[in-house]
Amino acid sequence: MKEIRFEHVSKSYGKTEVVKDLNLTIKEGERLILLGPSGCGKSTTLRMIAGLEDVTSGSIYMDKQKVNDVPSGKRNVAMVFQNYALYPHMKVIDNITYGLKVKKMSADEIKHRTDAALEMLQLKQYKDRLPKDLSGGQRQRVALARAVVKQGDCFLLDEPLSNLDAQLRVSARKELVKIHETFKQTLVYVTHDQTEAMTVGDRIALMYQGKLQMVDTPDNVYHRPANIFTAKFIGSPPMNVVDADFQQDKLLFNKQALQLSPEWSRFIQETGATELAFGTRPEHIHLSKIPLDNSITGQVKQVENHGSSYGVYLDVEGQEWIAMSETKNWLPNETVHIEIRMDKIHLFDKETTNSIGYPKNFYGE
Amino acid sequence: MKTNRFASIPWHILFIGLIIILIFPIIFAIGTSFKPLQDAYNNVLNFIPISPTLENYQTFFESLDVVKITFNTFIIAATVTLFKVFTSFLAAYAFVFFHFKGKNILYFVLISTIFIPFSVTMIPNYLVISDLGLADSVWGVILPQLADAVGIFLLRQSMKTIPVSLIEVARLDNLGHARIMKDIVLPLVKPAVTSTGIWFFILSWNEYVWPVLILKTVDNYTLPLALQMYISSEGGTNFTVAMAVAVITMIIPLTLYLLFQRYIIGTFTSSGIK
Numbered sequence: 001m002k003e004i005r006f007e008h009v010s011k012s013y014g015k016t017e018v019v020k021d022l023n024l025t026i027k028e029g030e031r032l033i034l035l036g037p038s039g040c041g042k043s044t045t046l047r048m049i050a051g052l053e054d055v056t057s058g059s060i061y062m063d064k065q066k067v068n069d070v071p072s073g074k075r076n077v078a079m080v081f082q083n084y085a086l087y088p089h090m091k092v093i094d095n096i097t098y099g100l101k102v103k104k105m106s107a108d109e110i111k112h113r114t115d116a117a118l119e120m121l122q123l124k125q126y127k128d129r130l131p132k133d134l135s136g137g138q139r140q141r142v143a144l145a146r147a148v149v150k151q152g153d154c155f156l157l158d159e160p161l162s163n164l165d166a167q168l169r170v171s172a173r174k175e176l177v178k179i180h181e182t183f184k185q186t187l188v189y190v191t192h193d194q195t196e197a198m199t200v201g202d203r204i205a206l207m208y209q210g211k212l213q214m215v216d217t218p219d220n221v222y223h224r225p226a227n228i229f230t231a232k233f234i235g236s237p238p239m240n241v242v243d244a245d246f247q248q249d250k251l252l253f254n255k256q257a258l259q260l261s262p263e264w265s266r267f268i269q270e271t272g273a274t275e276l277a278f279g280t281r282p283e284h285i286h287l288s289k290i291p292l293d294n295s296i297t298g299q300v301k302q303v304e305n306h307g308s309s310y311g312v313y314l315d316v317e318g319q320e321w322i323a324m325s326e327t328k329n330w331l332p333n334e335t336v337h338i339e340i341r342m343d344k345i346h347l348f349d350k351e352t353t354n355s356i357g358y359p360k361n362f363y364g365e
Numbered sequence: 366m367k368t369n370r371f372a373s374i375p376w377h378i379l380f381i382g383l384i385i386i387l388i389f390p391i392i393f394a395i396g397t398s399f400k401p402l403q404d405a406y407n408n409v410l411n412f413i414p415i416s417p418t419l420e421n422y423q424t425f426f427e428s429l430d431v432v433k434i435t436f437n438t439f440i441i442a443a444t445v446t447l448f449k450v451f452t453s454f455l456a457a458y459a460f461v462f463f464h465f466k467g468k469n470i471l472y473f474v475l476i477s478t479i480f481i482p483f484s485v486t487m488i489p490n491y492l493v494i495s496d497l498g499l500a501d502s503v504w505g506v507i508l509p510q511l512a513d514a515v516g517i518f519l520l521r522q523s524m525k526t527i528p529v530s531l532i533e534v535a536r537l538d539n540l541g542h543a544r545i546m547k548d549i550v551l552p553l554v555k556p557a558v559t560s561t562g563i564w565f566f567i568l569s570w571n572e573y574v575w576p577v578l579i580l581k582t583v584d585n586y587t588l589p590l591a592l593q594m595y596i597s598s599e600g601g602t603n604f605t606v607a608m609a610v611a612v613i614t615m616i617i618p619l620t621l622y623l624l625f626q627r628y629i630i631g632t633f634t635s636s637g638i639k
Contacts, residue, residue, distance in 0.1 A: 050537060052533050052536070072539075073537060074539065075537075077537060078537070079533075079537055081533070081534065083528055085528060087549060099534075099538035102538055102539070102540055103538070146534075
């Protein structure tokens with residue numbers, strides 16, 4: 001169990017900088033999710049922890065030790081790869097024990113650890129099979145077992161569930177959390193799936209274009225996003241972020257206005273921000289055919305079926321919004337009244353795209 | 366997909382024709398090797414000997430030390446094969462799994478040596494070997510043949526199909542490269558290694574020009590050189606004996622091929638492993 005610390009870490013391939021000035025501390029024993037769209041540098045970051053990629057500049061520490069030049073074999077990390085990387089010519093049991101045998105561990109200890117892992121991951125009856133005779137889910141569990149028996153200081157997972165079908169993914173991620181609660185290693189988990197990030201992570205580190213966007217608990221990442229990218233990346237359908245002007249105690253969308261709460265008005269005045277981007281989640285919008293207090297109007301463009309609810313695309317003063325509705329009886333080009341939960345709004349500085357923050361005693365929950 | 370059984374008939378005729386053309390010399394050689402010389406001249410196209418005889422084999426075994434010659438041929442072919450496969454394996458591993466500056470250029474240079482004709486390197490190699498005092502020695506034949514770009518090419522193609530993550534898992538387990546090669550890469554590219562080895566073995570076994578330059582004493586000869594003795598101006602045109610030597614020369618490579626043919630076909634038609 002170790003703390004992992006990035007200090008001004010950058011990584012370039014030739015002229016392309018894939019990780020830019022990363023500063024991040026992964027706490028001992030926590031589950032940290034590296035989240036982001038493909039090509040954001042999250043896998044490279046993970047591979048730098050493992051020592052599979054060199055660091056171009058900056059330093060990585062494990063506890064007090066700087067590990068930039070420590071070869072991967074000496075870092076005592078266990079890793080699960082996206083394609084599982086099982087040795088195709090070795091049986092399940094040999095795949096799991098090979099790394100331990102290489103370390104010249106005693107046969108008793110190997111047996112003890114392997115039996116426990118096979119038991120925990122329900123692999124006992126498959127131990128003499130070759131990887132090609134296993135299903136995707138079983139292979140994934142073998143890869144987990146192989147990483148588990150190593151009992152390394154850090155547990156690194158590179159999109160471990162992305163090759164599984166949706167149902168299996170749900171059970172596999174519960175299993176993974178269970179395993180982690182048993183061993184409590186520092187766990188770093190790379191994914192592009194926000195649901196996985198939310199369900200598995202103690203904290204989420206969101207990356208985009210090589211830059212760390214936000215590191216915080218799933219709750220804070222969802223409820224108090226640090227910038228527009230985070231706000232739009234987390235949540236499905238994504239948050240509406242539109243241009244708005246602030247005047248006295250109102251937000252103006254072209255000719256229409258929304259009344260702000262006194263806390264928000266005071267807070268915006270304190271920050272002195274004028275050029276604002278206004279954010280509201282689709283589920284915090286209420287649509288109505290009859291006029292409501294403190295509402296604006298828009299035209300319905302399209303209705304999308306999401307199963308439990310409907311996504312309604314709206315045109316509000318030339319900007320596209322999406323709202324969640326429990327009914328689907330919205331007609332194209334119909335004018336609707338839009339009521340927004342003003343206690344759940346987000347405001348961003350339009351220029352820096354950063355959140356202007358939240359009023360004191362403001363609870364996003 | 367629907368296939369038309371009849372459409373393949375012309376192909377089958379073509380293939381059968383090709384097989385006959387390829388097999389004919391072998392049958393001819395085997396048949397002739399059991400004929401008396403007179404018979405061979407009179408009934409050239411009659412493959413089955415009218416009065417079969419072992420005298421051609423007898424002549425060969427009496428006039429030369431056949432065991433020694435076969436042993437020479439084997440030592441050369443086996444040593445050359447082992448070294449070529451070993452050096453090709455190491456080079457291919459480095460080309461596939463190492464990252465170093467100038468890798469692609471170096472690979473290009475190595476592969477381009479395949480296209481240098483033997484006649485270009487023959488004389489320089491001969492001069493070096495005689496300066497080293499290895500003329501008329503099997504080691505003189507072996508020495509310039511310890512590495513081969515064809516082997517690097519074939520094994521690299523095969524190793525490229527191994528996911529890099531397998532090597533990375535091994536590296537995380539603190540395995541050295543020797544161990545990774547032995548425990549992980551070798552088992553996965555075994556078919557390619559086997560067929561490349563057999564390919565080298567057969568090439569070396571049949572080699573004529575280079576050994577004839579180096580080997581002077583009959584005792585140091587290889588089988589192809591012995592064969593030549595019976596059809597050259599000095600040896601006369603005793604071609605029934607020559608056919609007997611040809612049949613003996615053929616036995617070992619043919620056996621190897623039959624034993625490992627599925628690997629060989631696999632390597633030359635696809636990359637070797639899935």
